Amino acid sequence: MGRTPLRVWATPTLHAPPRAAPPQVVQRQLSSEERVDKKDDSPVTVADYGAQAIVAWSLQRSDPSSRLSMVAEEDSAELSSPAGRPMLERITQLINSVLADAGEAAQLSPEEVLGLIDLGGSQGGPTGRHWVLDPIDGTRGFVGMRQYSVCLGMIQDGEVVLGVLGCPNLPQGSVADDDGGDGAAARCGQEGVGCLFSAHRGAGAFATPLWDDAAAPVRIVVADVADPGGARFMESVESRHSSHSTTAAVARELGVTLPPLRMDSQVKYGLLSRGCASIFMRFPPPSYREKIWDHAAGFVIVEEAGGRVTDAGGVRLDFSRGRYLQLDRGIIAAPPALHDQLVAAAAKVAPPAPAAAP
Numbered sequence: 001m002g003r004t005p006l007r008v009w010a011t012p013t014l015h016a017p018p019r020a021a022p023p024q025v026v027q028r029q030l031s032s033e034e035r036v037d038k039k040d041d042s043p044v045t046v047a048d049y050g051a052q053a054i055v056a057w058s059l060q061r062s063d064p065s066s067r068l069s070m071v072a073e074e075d076s077a078e079l080s081s082p083a084g085r086p087m088l089e090r091i092t093q094l095i096n097s098v099l100a101d102a103g104e105a106a107q108l109s110p111e112e113v114l115g116l117i118d119l120g121g122s123q124g125g126p127t128g129r130h131w132v133l134d135p136i137d138g139t140r141g142f143v144g145m146r147q148y149s150v151c152l153g154m155i156q157d158g159e160v161v162l163g164v165l166g167c168p169n170l171p172q173g174s175v176a177d178d179d180g181g182d183g184a185a186a187r188c189g190q191e192g193v194g195c196l197f198s199a200h201r202g203a204g205a206f207a208t209p210l211w212d213d214a215a216a217p218v219r220i221v222v223a224d225v226a227d228p229g230g231a232r233f234m235e236s237v238e239s240r241h242s243s244h245s246t247t248a249a250v251a252r253e254l255g256v257t258l259p260p261l262r263m264d265s266q267v268k269y270g271l272l273s274r275g276c277a278s279i280f281m282r283f284p285p286p287s288y289r290e291k292i293w294d295h296a297a298g299f300v301i302v303e304e305a306g307g308r309v310t311d312a313g314g315v316r317l318d319f320s321r322g323r324y325l326q327l328d329r330g331i332i333a334a335p336p337a338l339h340d341q342l343v344a345a346a347a348k349v350a351p352p353a354p355a356a357a358p
C-alpha cells in the first residue's frame, strides 16, 4: 500500500506535522457541532463523512473509466439541509486540508463532497465489483475516545476478495485488558500504536504499522488454540450491539475461563487474525440487521489468516445479498479447532428461535 489518502487520513500527528487533519486530531478535538445523532440514535461525526468522501474520491480517481459501485454506511441526507450546512463546510475544510497535506492539487467544493458521500448508495449484489466501506467503524468508540477502524473491502461476484482495516488507536504489540477502554486514545500517536491489516483472497493476511510506509507487511495467522481453557474471547464494548449475557453463557458452556476482551469496531477481526485473542462473538438484538460494511474487510482478513467466520449456526457469511447480511442469531469467528465447539455451545445456550407457524 503506498501513501494513499486512506493512509494519510489515518496518520498520527507525532509522525507528520499537524497541517493535515488526521482522525486523532478530529477525535480529540471533536466538538458537539461536529457530531449528530442519526435517526437510529447512533452517532455520526465529521470524521465519518470526511473519510467516506475521501475514500470515494480516491477510488474514483484510481479507475476513472469504470462506474464506481460503493456500498457505504453514510449518506448526505443530514448535510443537505440548511441546518447541516455548517457541518458540511467543516467536513469540506478537513478534506481539503488532508488533500493538501498529501500533496494533492485538488480542492473540493461542499457540493462535490455531497456527491462523493452519496456514491456509497450502491445496493451491491451477487455480480460485478462492489467496494464496501465503513468510513469510521465503531463511531461510539471514536466519540468515546476508544478504538475505531476505517474498513474497506472489495466484493467480486459475491465473494469478498480484498480487505483493509486501518486501526489508528490499536497497539501493534500485545493488547492488555484495558486497551479497548478509555486509556487507548491517550496513547494514540505514540510509538507502537496504529495498525493496518490487509488481505487479498488467496494471498494471506498481513499487518503493518499504520504510518510507516517503509515497514514491510508481516504475515499474520490466527492463534493455534484448541483448548477453550486457554482461549480469550472478544466482543463489543456496547451491550446494545451484542448481548454480553449471551456471549458469557456461550463462553461458560465452552469452558472459557478468561474474561472477555471488549473492543469497539472491526479491530476485533484484526486482533483475531493476529492471534491476540482466539474467539469473536456477536449476538445483536433479534430485530437488528447486520450491514455488510461492518464485516466485509474483517471477514477476508480472518479467513486469510486461517480463521472461520460464520453465523451462529455455522454458515459462512454471504456478502452477495445486497447491503445486509442474513444471519442465524449472530456471528462467531475463531480458528477451525475452536469454531465447531463454539457453534455447538451456541446451539445449547442460545438456540435458534422456533420457526413461526404457517
Ligand SMILES: Nc1ncnc2c1ncn2[C@@H]1O[C@H](COP(=O)(O)O)[C@@H](OP(=O)(O)O)[C@H]1O
Binding pocket: 042, 073, 134, 136, 137, 138, 139, 140, 141, 235, 236, 237, 238, 240, 241, 242, 263, 264, 265, 266, 284, 285, 288, 291, 294
Ligand atoms: N442495535 C445494534 N445492534 C447491533 N449492532 C449495532 C446496533 N446499532 C449499531 N450497531 C452496529 O455496531 C457497529 C459497531 O460495532 P461494535 O459494537 O463492535 O463496535 C456500528 O458500526 P458504526 O460505528 O460504523 O455505526 C453499527 O453498525
Ligand SMILES: [Mg+2]
Binding pocket: 134, 136, 137, 138, 293, 294
Ligand atoms: Mg460500522
